[in-house]
Amino acid sequence: EPEVTQTPSHQVTQMGQEVILRCVPISNHLYFYWYRQILGQKVEFLVSFYNNEISEKSEIFDDQFSVERPDGSNFTLKIRSTKLEDSAMYFCASSWGGSSYEQYFGPGTRLTVT
Amino acid sequence: KQEVTQIPAALSVPEGENLVLNCSFTDSAIYNLQWFRQDPGKGLTSLLLIQSSQREQTSGRLNASLDKSSGRSTLYIAASQPGDSATYLCAVGPSFMDTGRRALTFGSGTRLQVQP
Numbered sequence: 001e002p003e004v005t006q007t008p009s010h011q012v013t014q015m016g017q018e019v020i021l022r023c024v025p026i027s028n029h030l031y032f033y034w035y036r037q038i039l040g041q042k043v044e045f046l047v048s049f050y051n052n053e054i055s056e057k058s059e060i061f062d063d064q065f066s067v068e069r070p071d072g073s074n075f076t077l078k079i080r081s082t083k084l085e086d087s088a089m090y091f092c093a094s095s096w097g098g099s100s101y102e103q104y105f106g107p108g109t110r111l112t113v114t
Numbered sequence: 115k116q117e118v119t120q121i122p123a124a125l126s127v128p129e130g131e132n133l134v135l136n137c138s139f140t141d142s143a144i145y146n147l148q149w150f151r152q153d154p155g156k157g158l159t160s161l162l163l164i165q166s167s168q169r170e171q172t173s174g175r176l177n178a179s180l181d182k183s184s185g186r187s188t189l190y191i192a193a194s195q196p197g198d199s200a201t202y203l204c205a206v207g208p209s210f211m212d213t214g215r216r217a218l219t220f221g222s223g224t225r226l227q228v229q230p
Contacts, residue, residue, distance in 0.1 A: 031216060043158070043203065045217035056215055091157060095216070101146055101207050103218060107157035 002026045004106035006092050012112045013082055021077045021109045023092030032075045033093040033103060034067065036060075043091065049075065050097070082113045116141045120204055120221035127194055128229050135189040135224045137204030142182050148218065149178050149189050150203040158203065162189070166209070194228045201225045 034046040150158040205218040
């Protein structure tokens with residue numbers, strides 16, 4: 001069964017460093033998303049991406065964040081200058097769109113900022 | 115702003131019991147509702163998706179119902195097993211035609227422990 005994959009599974013970085021989290025969505029899906037979950041808190045929406053542009057973003061997704069689909073398969077989230085509060089599990093999701101909006105989630109990347 | 119609440123926050127039951135997890139949401143303008151399972155430190159596994167026009171969905175021992183007008187959904191797990199131990203998350207999808215949004219809003223989850 002097709003699945004969303006994410007790399008790396010765990011990333012440790014120092015405050016102020018740039019990180020890139022990578023995702024491979026399900027191949028025929030058209031909509032891509034990033035969510036995050038700070039330890040012990042709810043899963044929160046960050047951004048959605050369709051047709052090579054951001055279609056929606058939350059107030060969390062400020063200028064420190066960017067997304068890109070550099071080729072036909074990868075979808076990346078870049079954090080320009082990490083802060084301690086960026087430590088969280090980051091989930092990528094994809095959906096086909098149309099009348100079926102079921103979102104399929106990847107296993108997550110645990111980001112630890114020290 | 116949509117708010118999703120899940121009750122109870124934690125539940126411990128003996129193996130074999132039938133149980134009900136509750137989810138409520140404040141804005142009834144939803145397109146669908148998804149139930150997910152999350153194992154500790156892991157990703158989200160989609161269990162059931164209910165479209166707003168549906169009343170319930172079933173998959174194996176799981177049955178999810180939706181009452182959009184009252185802003186409630188329940189997840190019924192029959193004959194619970196130790197392998198069902200996990201956190202169960204409810205997430206609502208907004209009415210895209212009304213809002214142009216697709217982002218899911220999540221509840222904080224119910225942590226289920228099934229004792230052998």
